[in-house]
Amino acid sequence: MRPPERPLVRLHVVTGGRAHPSRNVFDLVTLVAVARPATTGLTPEQRRVMELCRGGALSVAEIAGHLRLPVTITKVLLSDLVDSGHLVVRSPAPSQRPSAGLLQEVLDGLRARL
Amino acid sequence: MGSALASDGLYLGASVKTAVKILVVGHFAVGKTTFVGTLSEIRPLRTEERMTRAGELVDDLAGVEDKTTTTVAMDFGRLTLTEQLVLYLFGAPGQQRFTQLWHDLSLGALGALVLVDTNRLEMSFEVVNLLEQRGLPYAVAVNQFDGAPSYPLEEIREALDLLPTTPLLLCDARDHDSSVRALIALVDHLISLERDPA
Numbered sequence: 001m002r003p004p005e006r007p008l009v010r011l012h013v014v015t016g017g018r019a020h021p022s023r024n025v026f027d028l029v030t031l032v033a034v035a036r037p038a039t040t041g042l043t044p045e046q047r048r049v050m051e052l053c054r055g056g057a058l059s060v061a062e063i064a065g066h067l068r069l070p071v072t073i074t075k076v077l078l079s080d081l082v083d084s085g086h087l088v089v090r091s092p093a094p095s096q097r098p099s100a101g102l103l104q105e106v107l108d109g110l111r112a113r114l
Numbered sequence: 115m116g117s118a119l120a121s122d123g124l125y126l127g128a129s130v131k132t133a134v135k136i137l138v139v140g141h142f143a144v145g146k147t148t149f150v151g152t153l154s155e156i157r158p159l160r161t162e163e164r165m166t167r168a169g170e171l172v173d174d175l176a177g178v179e180d181k182t183t184t185t186v187a188m189d190f191g192r193l194t195l196t197e198q199l200v201l202y203l204f205g206a207p208g209q210q211r212f213t214q215l216w217h218d219l220s221l222g223a224l225g226a227l228v229l230v231d232t233n234r235l236e237m238s239f240e241v242v243n244l245l246e247q248r249g250l251p252y253a254v255a256v257n258q259f260d261g262a263p264s265y266p267l268e269e270i271r272e273a274l275d276l277l278p279t280t281p282l283l284l285c286d287a288r289d290h291d292s293s294v295r296a297l298i299a300l301v302d303h304l305i306s307l308e309r310d311p312a
Contacts, residue, residue, distance in 0.1 A: 029133040056125025065159030107301045109195025
């Protein structure tokens with residue numbers, strides 16, 4: 001799909017003037033997916049997020065990249081959409097220290113690419 | 115490799131449950147974007163953050179004058195490694211002053227791959243210091259530029275003041291297998307650190 005163009009509205013309008021998300025669970029690689037596809041009552045920016053996410057799961061960074069929004073703004077939008085039940089977090093935020101098992105899985109996955 | 119896992123589409127596979135990230139760091143024009151592009155299964159994406167000149171993220175979005183802010187761009191890509199696991203690669207600017215950006219990037223990151231250019235080795239000191247300060251484990255890959263002077267790896271190790279245990283290897287960011295091997299060297303190192311913490 002073709003990524004939507006950058007909106008003309010000022011960014012603080014997009015988030016209702018807020019710079020911080022209502023919940024602090026979003027990392028750049030947190031994965032989110034649609035839980036409830038209805039978009040009634042959503043703002044135009046929230047609709048753009050829902051439209052993008054309808055096709056499947058994406059990371060926070062990918063959503064920001066496709067919508068050409070700063071990550072900080074994207075987190076506010078996503079947070080509101082999770083609060084309202086439209087989106088769900090599919091992967092937990094990464095832990096501070098990766099487990100040995102996870103690192104081994106990454107290593108095996110990389111080796112399989114050679 | 116024509117893996118059945120690697121989705122050519124925009125979206126992640128339905129069974130992907132875990133996402134991890136590795137930072138690809140280095141100074142301007144060292145090959146970060148090329149490296150990410152060589153490995154990514156999606157067309158690499160870019161995010162931009164507005165920062166103050168002092169390097170803090172702009173957190174009061176109203177009334178910010180452009181004179182006081184600067185935009186930092188990050189390119190990133192994606193590799194689906196298994197049916198459950200996806201790896202994101204973030205090309206990150208090596209400047210110390212982007213404190214908040216570095217905090218967000220390094221939180222939860224597995225580690226970093228530092229790309230260096232033998233033409234401009236001194237430009238890599240800042241990023242290596244930054245990783246040391248943040249305690250983020252790293253490996254160093256010398257990106258092979260056509261016509262760049264070639265030095266023995268031991269001389270480069272000494273010039274960058276790397277620990278004997280820090281992986282240092284040659285890499286061609288345009289080449290898929292060479293780039294995968296650089297990531298393998300990093301993850302091998304992360305596993306040995308996990309087994310035998312310094």
